[in-house]
Amino acid sequence: MKLYIIRHADPDYPNNTITPAGHIEAQALARRMKKAGLTRLYSSPLGRARDTAQYTAEATGLTPEILPWTAEISVPHVTGINGNKLTVWDIEGEVIRGGNEIPTRTNWHQLPELSGFDYKAVFQGVRDSSDEFLAGLGYKREGGVYH
Structure with missing residues (x-):
C-alpha cells in the first residue's frame, strides 16, 4: 500500500479555505494524483484541506472520506x-x-x-x-x- 500524506495547499486561514495560489497548487496536485492510481481519498474536515482535496476528487472521480481525527x-x-x-x-x-x-x-x-x-x-x-x-x-x- 502507498499512503500519500499531503498537507493542504497555500492556506487562507481567516476564511478557512485556500488562496488563489493554493488553488493553482491544488490543481497541480490533482494532475499528479490522477496518475498515481489512487483508490481512496481522505481529507481533514477543515475547509483548507477539503478545498485542496476537491480538485483531486474531481480528477479521479473519488469522493473524499472526511476523517475528523486528521484536523489540526x-x-x-x-x-x-x-x-x-x-x-x-x-x-x-x-x-x-x-x-x-x-x-x-x-x-x-x-x-x-x-x-x-x-x-x-x-x-x-x-x-x-x-x-x-x-x-x-x-x-x-x-x-x-x-x-
Whole structure:
C-alpha cells in the first residue's frame, strides 16, 4: 500500500479555505494524483484541506472520506525563547537540546515547556486514531512499525 500524506495547499486561514495560489497548487496536485492510481481519498474536515482535496476528487472521480481525527490539533501555545507564542511543534531546538537530557519518544512530554497541559494525551489520541484507521486497511502497529 502507498499512503500519500499531503498537507493542504497555500492556506487562507481567516476564511478557512485556500488562496488563489493554493488553488493553482491544488490543481497541480490533482494532475499528479490522477496518475498515481489512487483508490481512496481522505481529507481533514477543515475547509483548507477539503478545498485542496476537491480538485483531486474531481480528477479521479473519488469522493473524499472526511476523517475528523486528521484536523489540526488544538493545544495551548508555548512561549518561545524571545517571548513569542509558538505551537508546541515549533519549540526551538535550543530549548529541546538545552536540558540535562535530550527528550526521547517516551519522555518528550516531560519537557518543562510542556507543563500545565496534557500534550501526551492529545498525541495518544491522534496515535490511537491513526492506528484504528490503518487497522481498517489491514495494518497493525507492532514495535513502532505497521505490518
